[in-house]
Amino acid sequence: MKRTLIVLALSLSTATSAFAANPDVGGAPMFETKNIVENAVNSADHTTLVAAVQAAGLVETLQTPGPFTVFAPVNDAFAALPAGTVETLLKPENKDTLVKILTAHVVAGDISANQIRRNAGADGFYHMQAVSGDALSAQVRGNNIYIYDENGNAGKITISDVNQSNGVIHVVNKVLLPK
Template sequence: MRISPKMILTTTAAIALAACSTEAPQAAVDETSVDAMADDTAPVDSGTIVDVAVGNADFSTLVTAVTAADLAATLGSEGPFTVFAPTNDAFAKVDPDTLNALLTPEKKADLTGLLTYHVVAGELKAADVVSAITNGGGTAVLTTVQGGLLKATLDGDSVILEDEAGGKSTVILTDVEASNGVIHAIDTVVMPG
């Protein structure tokens, strides 16, 4: 099944809405973490988050989901948004029957909730996420557009997202720029609680 740009935009918007820091004491962050994230950045694209997702074959499942959830207009809006976008390989880890069910009209609300759980309001570049983790004493708590929380931590040079169900995803590509925000690709779909 093919993912539409609308689906990708929704996911991006939900991730962008996450808020990040706490008043915990600042923890030391290895400068190589920031450098490593910077090395995995992607070039700037002038289109919206949806346009960028549609133009990347690795996000075809996400685009299909965004389309099924009617989120393309939302994710194509002014923003800015930060989207933690699952790749096709990330969606391949989801049970096929569950994924197929989510793409039906009857499960549109559930699909919308799942996709917006990947979007945070505002633009959080990789350096911003690392800074939030540092300022949060090793953990940044992000509030998603869906209303749930994601915890971001560092594991060596990698940013790890932990969902409300305890599942973990690794950010594998950072700072894919769009006219209305930024996309960070992740290797596993995160699930709201």
């Protein structure tokens, strides 16, 4: 009986540790069993991104098996854009532009922060192609990873490796803009 309790306690400890490995985002737990959209809607830091994904009609796409790597800008990143930009992008007549911007934050595949570090060349860069067709580059600087858009603007990954059932999210502090 004692041995059974020890095994059960170890099993519960392991299960808790596995769950704890996925960080909270925007004050909400992120579940590896849920997809990108199901988790993102719970993050208080990603309400603008979620509204943009809905306006762009990308909800169904981001619920497919993927896998996808999403560099997810926080609300403050959208707020840092010039005044009126987000409101303008959310208008139906600007849907194509919004889709282009949002898909510039998505890379096909499940790319962890450790993979970025391992694949960075001698210059510290790892180059990727976004679903939009635009180039993204990740630069490793010490313990930090920065994602560069085609315009040379960089967003720092503030929370990495938020695993999803259909990929991974890396939270970034800037909106990446295609040319």
